[in-house]
Amino acid sequence: MPRPHPGTLIRxxxxxxxxxxxxxxxxxxxSSLVIWSFTRKWFWPHPFPQELGLFYWRKVLEGDLFRALQxxxxxxxxxxxxxxxxxxxxxxxxxxxxxxxxxxxxxxFLLPHAFPQLPVFVNATTLLYRAHxxxxxxxxxxxxxxxxxxxxxxxxxxVFRSIPASLEEAAWNLGASRVKAFFTVAMPLATPxxxxxxxxxxxxxxxxxxxxxxxxxxxxxxLPVYMYRTSxxxxxxxxxxxxxxxxxxGLLLLVVLERYLKxxxxxxxxxx
Amino acid sequence: MDVRVEGLVKRYGxxxxxxxxxxGFPSGxxxxxxxxxxxxxxxxxxxxxxxNPVDGGRIVFGAExxxxxxxxxxxxAMVFQxxxxxxxxxxxxxxxxxxxxRKVPAAEVRARVExxxxxxxxxxxxxVMQRRPGELSGGQQQRVALARALVVEPxxxxxxxPLSNLDAKVRQRLxxxxxxxxxxxxxxxxxxxxxxEEALAIADTVILMNAGRVVQAGSPQDIYFRPENxxxxxxxxxxxxxxxxxxxxxxxxxxxxLPYTGPVRGSATLLFKATDATVIPDDLTTESGQALLRGTxxxxxxxxxxxxxxxxxxxxxxxxDGTEPVEAGPVTVRVPVEKLKIYAxxxxxxxxxxxxxxxxx
Numbered sequence: 318m319p320r321p322h323p324g325t326l327i328r329x330x331x332x333x334x335x336x337x338x339x340x341x342x343x344x345x346x347x348s349s350l351v352i353w354s355f356t357r358k359w360f361w362p363h364p365f366p367q368e369l370g371l372f373y374w375r376k377v378l379e380g381d382l383f384r385a386l387q388x389x390x391x392x393x394x395x396x397x398x399x400x401x402x403x404x405x406x407x408x409x410x411x412x413x414x415x416x417x418x419x420x421x422x423x424x425x426f427l428l429p430h431a432f433p434q435l436p437v438f439v440n441a442t443t444l445l446y447r448a449h450x451x452x453x454x455x456x457x458x459x460x461x462x463x464x465x466x467x468x469x470x471x472x473x474x475x476v477f478r479s480i481p482a483s484l485e486e487a488a489w490n491l492g493a494s495r496v497k498a499f500f501t502v503a504m505p506l507a508t509p510x511x512x513x514x515x516x517x518x519x520x521x522x523x524x525x526x527x528x529x530x531x532x533x534x535x536x537x538x539x540l541p542v543y544m545y546r547t548s549x550x551x552x553x554x555x556x557x558x559x560x561x562x563x564x565x566x567g568l569l570l571l572v573v574l575e576r577y578l579k580x581x582x583x584x585x586x587x588x589x
Numbered sequence: 590m591d592v593r594v595e596g597l598v599k600r601y602g603x604x605x606x607x608x609x610x611x612x613g614f615p616s617g618x619x620x621x622x623x624x625x626x627x628x629x630x631x632x633x634x635x636x637x638x639x640x641n642p643v644d645g646g647r648i649v650f651g652a653e654x655x656x657x658x659x660x661x662x663x664x665x666a667m668v669f670q671x672x673x674x675x676x677x678x679x680x681x682x683x684x685x686x687x688x689x690x691r692k693v694p695a696a697e698v699r700a701r702v703e704x705x706x707x708x709x710x711x712x713x714x715x716x717v718m719q720r721r722p723g724e725l726s727g728g729q730q731q732r733v734a735l736a737r738a739l740v741v742e743p744x745x746x747x748x749x750x751p752l753s754n755l756d757a758k759v760r761q762r763l764x765x766x767x768x769x770x771x772x773x774x775x776x777x778x779x780x781x782x783x784x785x786e787e788a789l790a791i792a793d794t795v796i797l798m799n800a801g802r803v804v805q806a807g808s809p810q811d812i813y814f815r816p817e818n819x820x821x822x823x824x825x826x827x828x829x830x831x832x833x834x835x836x837x838x839x840x841x842x843x844x845x846x847l848p849y850t851g852p853v854r855g856s857a858t859l860l861f862k863a864t865d866a867t868v869i870p871d872d873l874t875t876e877s878g879q880a881l882l883r884g885t886x887x888x889x890x891x892x893x894x895x896x897x898x899x900x901x902x903x904x905x906x907x908x909x910d911g912t913e914p915v916e917a918g919p920v921t922v923r924v925p926v927e928k929l930k931i932y933a934x935x936x937x938x939x940x941x942x943x944x945x946x947x948x949x950x
Contacts, residue, residue, distance in 0.1 A: 483673040484675060486638075490661075493690055497690070505677045
């Protein structure tokens with residue numbers, strides 16, 4: 318049997334060491350979350366919990382966390398649907414027609430992200446109070462849409478731009494109305510991009526914290542707000558469980574985005 | 590269905606893409622619009638399809654003025670340069686699209702799609718129909734695009750450089766097939782290309798365009814053998830250009846004089862094709878019917894089918910093709926008088942150019 322070349326062996330060892338290092342960087346902070354979520358009792362200076370158990374998982378699943386998860390999910394769905402209904406026609410228009418001040422319009426959607434989040438949302442909150450929309454689901458939906466629109470508008474504009482206009486012209490040419498051509502040609506081709514855009518908006522809303530806390534308090538409870546409240550109360554176990562649950566959609570997003578977000582969309586980002 | 594445009598004008602901002610074009614496209618014929626890029630040929634085609642509204646003039650199909658009609662109502666079908674096949678539909682769905690819009694019953698759709706795919710000779714129809722366009726070769730994709738346009742029996746078939754994305758061999762073959770197919774279906778066809786060889790090969794009528802205007806229109810033979818101006822002559826073939834001065838009885842090129850009996854006076858452009866001239870070792874004897882120009886052979890390239898010689902005549906380099914190699918050195922370029930085109934120069938040479946003014950006798 319031929320012996321492996323010493324160089325190969327060294328390289329394999331190095332690669333494995335690098336892998337372990339990367340895994341440690343990524344998973345070490347997460348592992349503490351996992352440990353905390355199963356902890357009953359853990360006092361300093363003990364290196365490991367003194368008592369483990371499912372007590373807090375049971376408590377969380379019976380109690381408020383489930384309510385927060387539900388309302389957060391509900392809000393994210395509404396935000397996603399409304400945002401995309403507004404975005405698709407606008408993005409199509411921006412991608413296909415010589416709209417004046419195109420760059421300025423696209424920049425407007427970025428503005429809420431261009432300044433520190435806190436002052437922006439505090440100002441928005443006072444406005445929403447005047448409109449009697451504060452501490453309500455509609456107020457939270459509005460504030461989420463302000464932040465989410467940029468993701469949807471920018472991605473969808475890039476998606477529509479990546480579809481050659483001649484594909485629709487070919488349909489018009491054969492007698493299809495503009496609406497018919499849009500739904501039989503542009504939309505099916507934009508679907509992968511639409512899925513990616515949907516996920517971005519959904520996750521933005523699902524994970525949004527500052528605006529939700531300021532606008533939604535005290536009645537609207539979403540998962541990030543719930544996590545904040547419990548960790549402020551030093552219930553680290555509950556906060557850890559909430560964090561772990563919050564992570565799930567993010568991981569799902571990574572997997573799905575990898576499938577649907579095509580590189581040509583990204584290459585269109587700067588060229589609008 | 591004959592097609593006419595009258596005084597067609599199209600501007601993009603301050604750029605005039607179509608500068609008052611009036612031309613007819615004969616019914617049932619194949620007309621090529623030929624010109625360099627940016628000459629307005631694609632703009633004209635897109636105006637005919639109705640994609641770009643025009644700023645002035647009329648477009649008439651038969652007896653119907655279609656200038657204001659949207660593309661859906663024009664009854665044209667276009668074959669695009671990039672094929673523009675829908676990648677998310679099968680070949681069958683691509684071709685059937687126009688028929689389904691016209692509410693043709695499913696059984697008839699199937700029959701007509703198969704018939705037209707047979708017509709464009711795509712081969713293995715049953716297998717190809719279920720595939721996505723992306724799985725086909727460029728040549729096959731173009732056949733599908735042609736089938737998709739033909740299946741709706743358009744009044745006018747528009748083709749926008751349909752073969753320019755194919756490699757040379759496939760292009761040559763499809764060129765012949767497109768022409769045969771057009772003769773068979775007899776649909777008025779307008780074919781845009783920047784390739785002069787393709788235009789001459791494929792069309793019954795060639796319209797040569799430049800800078801938003803029609804330069805010359807006629808049969809391929811007319812355009813090729815009887816170009817009406819320097820642009821037409823230059824564009825149609827590997828041409829050589831020399832500056833000269835014409836007077837009654839003689840034509841001077843630099844220090845050399847040629848007999849001349851034509852009507853041009855003053856600054857003139859002499860044009861001849863590389864294939865019409867021959868290089869002979871320096872020889873001062875005159876021959877009737879031949880224009881002789883002395884020069885220096887500077888370089889020779891082997892092209893496979895023959896040799897291309899680069900000869901410097903009075904400071905300008907010209908190309909002369911021949912089957913036999915000629916050695917570098919002083920030579921004479923012989924051009925049959927009827928193959929030497931002489932045009933009045935559109936704008937006079939600047940007298941401030943010392944290199945040129947010294948050559949003016």
